[in-house]
Amino acid sequence: MNDKKLIAEKIYTALDGELSLDDILNLLEKPKNSDMGDIAFPAFTLAKTRHMAPQAIASDLAEKIDTDGLEKVVATGPYVNFFLDKNSVSTKVVDQVVGEKEHYGDQNIGHGAKVTIDMSSPNIAKPFSIGHLRSTVIGDALANIYQKIGYTPVRINHLGDWGKQFGMLIVAYKKYGNEEAVRENPIDELLKLYVRINEEAETNPEIDEEARAWFRKLEDGDEEALSLWKWFRDESLEEFNRLYNKMDVDFDSYNGEAFYNDKMDAVVQILEDKGLLEESQGATIVNLDDEGLNPALIKKSDGATLYITRDIAAAKYRKDNYDFAKSLYVVGGEQSGHFKQLKAVLKKMGYDWADDIEHVSFGLVTRDGKKLSTRKGNIIRLEPTMDEAIERALAQINAKNPDLPNKERVAHQVGVGAIKFYDLKNERTNGYDFNLEEMLSFEGETGPYVQYTYARIQSILRKADYKAQSDVEIDFNDSDSWEIVKLLQDFPNVIKRAADKYEPSVISKYVINLAQAFNKYYAHVRILEENEGLQARLALADSTATVIKESLRLLGVEAPEEM
Incomplete structure (x- = not known):
């Protein structure tokens, strides 16, 4: 109890x-x-x-x-x-953590039921930017958290690999493109083309019409359009996968928008059979006035399908294939209206499981307070940013601990972990301003601070040649150790709260508090002093390290043994 x-x-x-x-x-x-x-x-x-x-x-x-x-x-x-009773509670909690190790906090709430998580979902032929980072790391953390409480997560990368933007890109490539340049540096060249054509479209309305025409060709299976589209897609996926490997994120499905091309007619037919479709100014809609929402646009006047048509098909496909208990969409807050429409249409179709769909929204990442935009070429690209973070972490290691073994590996763990942790310490509905220097600081509420605390504890345990023992009698009489015990005891509740709120920052804030509590204890108590309380102090340190490492793992951040 x-x-x-x-x-x-x-x-x-x-x-x-x-x-x-x-x-x-x-x-x-x-x-x-x-x-x-x-x-x-x-x-x-x-x-x-x-x-x-x-x-x-x-x-x-x-x-x-x-x-x-x-x-x-x-x-x-x-x-x-x-x-x-501090000693009784401390003995019980520390013994439990030491005994269960990384399984401490495991819960079987989900009984193996599946949770589909629509996450990351970058647009093909565009660089992977810091803007895509949020969906990726929030989704990955939620997958880990839900697995911890007994669900089976299904990570889905719903690639943005269809739509009018491909018409725009094909127009740009045919007007200004150079095959050799694109093959040599695909994403950079495609980005230049995309930005250039959008700038031209602002003063030339014909560009927009050409783009629509090329997208219609793509939908109709035109050989040239499909060939260009597949080339753009393959080149983009190669770059994305390199980045995902760097971030240690993987997926169970890469089924993007194009995957649902042959599944939308069936969706439109169901909507028609249920008498839900109406004509409006030449377009086909589902009226959502009774829900207080704008109409859901199923088909445009030219017959082209829209995001919501694909998302209805995708939701149905996921329910049919995974029979999910929950279906999470980790997508920016600006799409909240879209997901309200999606749930409303699915409910009208008679699918009660629409109630299990949750839009896990998040705020924007800005730079110097300004919104980022791929279309205008104002982005922070993720790969060079991660590389810079790793280089800066390595420079700090070389300055402070040049003889550290595997320092390149540790620099990677610290650099990538710093970026992830900084994102996840913010409540997801809040945005934040990107600041690499702040992210990599070893002081304050950062990933490196928490990682360093873990490495410090491992150093203490190595010096003591610590071997875990069960039933260690705890007889603490200091308030600092009691604060740690109370935090350790709360870990299972923290995990549950994070899952219930779809909020990884609950764990980030918790592990910062735990690291701070341990460092305060370390400053006030001589942990390695040879006396009868030594084993109890080491067991407390071991328990703290275990929970710090597991907290970081849930956030998708590694914990180096030495720093």
Whole structure:
């Protein structure tokens, strides 16, 4: 039984059923100051029904509570504050972490059910930018988190490999393209062509019409259009996969928009059979007035399909093939209207599983406060940015620890980890300004700070020639170690909260707090001092390292053994 439940049951007994156990659990708080106890129960709710001052109720309740298994129970104003038996709790928690190692915090909530995660999804023939980083790392972290609580994640890279932009690119290639230049440096050349044609289209409306015409040819299976499209796609995928390998991210499916070309007629037919289609200004729509939404545009006046048609086909395909318990779409917040429409149309089609679809939105990455745009050529490309981060990390290692073994490997772990961690420490609905120097700092709330804390603990354990033991009796009398124990005890709850909120930053913030708590402990306690408490201190350090490493793994960040 966890401590909160133990305390809730003691309160329930003392109140003789006046509040339900669930109500009591929901009311329990963490005191602002650890000197005031470990868990607090506010008496305000009881004051409403008893018509008494909450201070008087708290005082009365504190006297009635059974203190067995607790250090003490005291009334402080309108709160009943509970002090846990530190040594008993510490012994139990540390023993559990040491025994379970990386499996500490595992939960079987999902019972193996599948969670599909639509993530990354870059556009073909465009460079992989920092903007795509968010979807990739948030999606990957959520996959790890859901696996930790017993689900089977399915990572889907829904490539942007179809649409009018390919018509635009074909027009650009035929007007200005050079085959040799594209083959030599595909993404750079294709980006130049794309930016140039968009600039021209701003003053020449004919470009737009030409692009539409070429996309129609592509949809109709025109040989030249398909050949160019496949070439652009193959070259892009090669670059993307090199980047994914650098980031240590992989996928279960690369089925992009083009994959659903032969599946959309069936979707349109279902919509027609269910009487959901209407004509509007020559286009075919599903009216969503009753949902307070704009109409879902299924087919344009020229018969071309749209994103939502493909997304309906994709959602149905994923349900049919994976029978998902949840289907997550890790896509920018600006697409929220689209996903509301998608769910509404699927519900009208009679698919109750539409309720299991979740748009996991996120904010924008900016540079110097300005929005990034591929179309205008204002982007931060991910690969050179990662390379620079790795180089900077290596320079720091050479300055501080030049004899470090495998320093190139460690520099990669630190450089790539710094970029990922910085993204994931921000609540996903918030944007952030990209600052590589800040990301790579070994001080503050950064990935390198957390990684260095882990490496520091490993160094301590190596010096002590530490061998894990079970049932180590903990007899701590310092507040710093108790703060660590409470954080370790909370780890399973943190994982569950992160999953429930689709919010990896819950884990990032947690592991920063844990690293800070350990460093405070390290500054105040001589861990390697030869006395009877040595094994207990080493076990606490080992437990902390285990949970730091597992937290970083859930975020897709590696933990170097030495730095």
